[in-house]
Amino acid sequence: MTYWLIKTTGMKQHVVLFILFTWLCALPLTGKAQDSWVVKFNSPLSESSGDFINNSNDEFIGYVAKIIPQTSIRDFYLYKIDKNGDTVLNRKFPHKQDTILSFCNIIQSNCNPEEYLVSGYGNTNFNGNYSIYDFFIKVDSNFNTIWERNYILKPNNISASYEYLPQILKKKDLGYIYGTLYDNAGNNRLVFFEMGENGDSLAYRVYEGDSAGLFLYDLYYNYDSSAYLVNVWDTHPIPLWGETQILTLDLDFNQTKVTYLPRWHSAITSRLLPGGSVVSGGLYKGILLNPYQLIDQICILKHDTSLTLTDSSYFTNPDHEIGKHEGYYNSIDYYYPNSIFVAGTYDYDIGIWVSHPSWIAIAKYDSDLNLLTEKYIGGDAYYALENITATSDGGLLITTTRYDYQTQYQEHDLYVIKLDSLDLLVGNTEHHNKLVKNAMVYPNPARDHLYVKTAVREALFALYDMGGKAVLKQPLATNGTTTKITLPAGTPQGNYLWHITYQNKIIETGKLIILK
Structure with missing residues (x-):
């Protein structure tokens, strides 16, 4: 027997609803059934999230943003959820006067003692003068602050008030690498910053123009940790060719190589496989001629150690009437190399208050990019995928916002969903209430x-x-x-x-x- 737990979490309450169902097949990674659960953050505020990581104790650590009504100001909370889906700890990081905070990353910076590093940026407004700074907060296992550092990394000669998805990487030796891209009306600045283990400033580098590009997606080591790899968009662009590139940086932040991904691929995040290959997940947006159609699919790509493309696969059909979208923060992850998860939103739409249902589509591949299975979540409301995290039991943690356009008014709920290893589940009608589905049927209502x-x-x-x-x-x-x-x-x-x-x-x- 396996229990599907739906847990509702509020500021002062924790309500647990147990819904029982039975898996009819064994899970190959453990030889026994695994628990699955859902944590719903039960506040009257509109919520969103970013990273949730699986720590060394098989707990899940992440941050949640709650938007103050009638404002664009968000309070951020750190949460710790145990492997059974129980919220065991949370801490509020309230907004500061005249400052809007944006949490962007969380990593486990140390296992013994258990420590985490949270990073992001803040916008300040003093007497109509806006400025932007980046912050780094190290906390212990109880989310007590160990140290906090604030740095003005934005170059002085630009007026940016926004950073696009900053990335942080723990160095193989002590310290951290931080990458961020400042929006500057098309002439952006790509910044790399190195900190010591205690947050001391060690190195700083700025790129602009074609060397900066328009978006930053990921930051990670290459196969032998001799260089950093950076996924960017429109950096050193070739007209009418690839939009997404992988920059190779030496350890002094010099750009030494540009690898162009196939045309029409974007929003790529990556993971390094054992042996040095790179697998990447994101969005493919292409064009068909005669008749002219825009198509998009969720994709997975594989590069060897020299970053030569060796394989690719696409899931979600290329129906141009159904929009697809990658995870806002991340679309790919694995814990076991033969269980690589890729996910995205199916029937995605641009807008905040979308009035139709959508699904989260999840595919599992082996290391040769053979599709093993595909699952779906949703169809009863509008879902938008934020992040996926592979778990040590062979399963997957999904963070997604959910908007019930039929009953809610300007409120998104955040769901943190823990799945089992996603093997084919052959059930009966008693199981049709489970959140994970084997099929999507749409549209509903239908006509012809x-x-x-x-x-x-x-x-x-x-x-x-x-x-x-x-x-x-x-x-x-x-x-x-x-x-x-x-x-x-x-x-x-x-x-x-x-x-x-x-x-x-x-x-x-x-x-x-x-x-x-």
Whole structure:
């Protein structure tokens, strides 16, 4: 038996709701079932999040932003969640007068004693004069501050008030590397900064123009730790070619090489595999001609130690009517090299108060980029993926915002979702309330046709009226491909039930509204 725990966390309350369901297959990494849970942050404020990391004690440490109503000001909180999904610690970092804080990163800086480093930037407004600074806060296992450092890293000759996704890297020896990109109306500044273990300033380097680019996505070591790799966008651009590049920097922050990713790839975050290969996840946005169509898919790329592209794979179908989006902070992670997770938002839309449902699509690959399985979360509200973190038990931690456009007014809830190892789960109708789904069925309501997407092989889709009469049955495409199903002519408007079977067992069910 495995328990799915939904835990609601507020400032002064902790309500736990247990929903029982049974996995019908064993998990190969442990040989036994694993717990899954959901933590919902139950505040009346609109919430968002960034990093949640799996620490050396199999706990989850991360930060949550809560927006003060009628303002753009956010209070930040550090949370510690144990492996059972219980919130065991939190600390509020309130906003300061005339200052807006933005937490951007958290890393475990030391295992014994247990310590963390939080970094981000602040915007200050004194008498109408805006300035920006970067902060670094080291805390102990109880989130008590050990030291705090503030640095003005923005070059003096620019007017930037925003930084795009700063990145921090713990050095192989003592200290930290920090990278950030300052928005400056297209002529941005790419800054690298080195700190000692106690936060002392050691080195600083600024790039501008084509050497800076427009966006910063990731910062990590190369295969032998002799250089830093930096994922950027529009740095040293080639007209009509690759938008995303991997910069190679020596340990003195000199740019020594530019690797161009294939055209139309963006928002790439990366992980270094054992042996030195780099796997990257993000978004592919391409163009088809005749007829002209914009298409986008979630992608995974693999480069060897010389950063030569050796393999790639794409999931989520390229339907141009359905938008896709990478995780805001991260789209790829692994704990075991043969269980590489890539995720993104399916049916993504630009805007804050989106009035249609979406899904989080999650794929698991082996180290040769063979697709092992694909799962989905959502369909009942609008979800937007923020971050994924692979866990030591072979599972995955997902942070996502959720907006129920039918019942909520200007409020996003933050969900932290712990999944098991995501192997194929063959269930029955008793399990259809589980958060993780084997298929997506959309749109709902439907008119003349609908789409079914599943990675379950040899599955069958069936639609029934409310009296139990079969309206249609159709085999589904396999391995993550979307099947278009045309509804029979004359199908009356009304409510219907559907289910998907695999080897004569029902693995997913749902309701569908048909309009005419």
